[in-house]
Amino acid sequence: MLELTSVTKRFGGVVATDDVALEVAQGEVHALIGPNGAGKTTLIGQISGSLRTDTGTIRFMEKEVTALRQHERVALGLARSYQITSIFKRFTVLENLALAVQARSGSSFSFWRPVAAEAALFDEARMVSREIGLAERLEVTAGNLAHGEQRALEVGLALATRPRLVLLDEPMAGMGPEESLRMIALIERIRAGVTVLLVEHDMDAVFRLADRITVLVNGRVIATGRPEAIRADPQVRRAYLGDELAA
């Protein structure tokens, strides 16, 4: 579904991602792990299109998208969420989701008709709100949500664009154990309908969710494989997992 070939990004003299090859198959949850500064978020930026790729190619749904702009990739079904919550804090939950639905449902060059009268937008937004567990919080201003709820909405905005592949950049960032469990359940729910590329530091979550794992260190892929294989890989243990899983 997604195929990266020797993808590289340099910031000045710093090589953020270096000759990355990555394949995400349809229907899987593919986790991307690695220490801080390994280039995970840069890679997400390159795949989603917010960052230009210096060299290498990105193919999505059998189509080369390397030169496409971000909004064009979203139209093909490639959406992302952010590590740092990036919701519309002054909009309500419902307005946040309706905006995302509206963005996906084609042109918004409509200048006269009140958007509030468009029932279809809001019906769809309500549907997404149920998926992310915020159906009871529709009228709450997003900035007033609890942290875990904001993270759920963060993921919900990406889901509301009805992607085929969703890039989740550390959805559990800053969450307590209980909130993390809820997010894991959320990802379990959505995986039936959408392929997931998951960047995450929470190893419990990664090993519970992932079908396959790719390990990024210093911008390079050092291993890809099934969770058991990754857990046992001596290079991965040395570079990243270390004693966390040695016990």
Add this chain to the structure above:
Amino acid sequence: MRKALFTTLLLIAFPLAMQWLGYLFYVSFASRVMIYAIAATSLNLVLGYGGMLSFGHAAFVGAGAYVASILVAEGVASAWIGWPAAVAASAALAWIIGAISLRTRGVYFIMITLAFAQMMFYLVNSMKAYGGDEGLTLPRRAELGLGLDLGNEVVFYYVVLLVLLAALYALHRVVHSRFGRVLIAIRENEARVEALGVPVYRYQLLCFVIAGAAGGLAGALLASHGKYVNPNVLHWLQSGTLMIMVILGGVGHLWGGVIGAAVLLGLEHVIADYPLPWLAQVAPNYQQHASLGVGIVLLVIVLFAPQGIAGLISRKRHA
């Protein structure tokens, strides 16, 4: 809504009362305020809803004023030709300036819009055939036909009022449409809107063009009102004045431009025309420096009412 209706009724009754009292000057003054209100409202669409800090809005007002004036000077007096032409010219100019400026962000955007407006300022300064730096005096106001004489202050007032109400209604509709939602979302979080699959640039450009076109209409009215236009209408101080009106009145508030224009022009008028003897004793020339008083008011507003006067009144953010 009732507040808006009340204000509208007041505005309808105003010129009749003034005519009855014999203060026709105030009818003309109110027309000027409303024309500035249209210009400031159009800037508010860009600044308040679109979140684009355009520092060159006078270019569009000025382009409209000049196009309409040149047509009258060349013998095309009909407002039905002159005003649409002004709107079209300003829209085209906004499209060109916007298409280039919107590739930049932040301070660069402010500077590049300012630079374009100043280029226009020097361009009209050099148009010797149309008065150059001395400006262009018109023999009469544009002609509307329909048995309406725009030379009559009361008739002109009602035409301007109609345009202002239409502009406010249009702004209200646009802000609550799909387009408006996207626009406000871009202001709040541009990167995320792009990540939701929206071509941000196109929306911003279109917003910029709509506002430029409305600014052009204000310019055409302004030229007709004074039967005179000069390059200062495109000067950056004019852009600054419009910006101050929006900030004073309320950035991103429907009535922000109207309130800002009324307060600013009203204040200038009061300071210049009603001398305060005790203040004149301390500062003999203070009336020539009306902008100092305006500056103080602006400072107070920015410090204590960041939502502008409209924000103070409504106490509720019009998102």
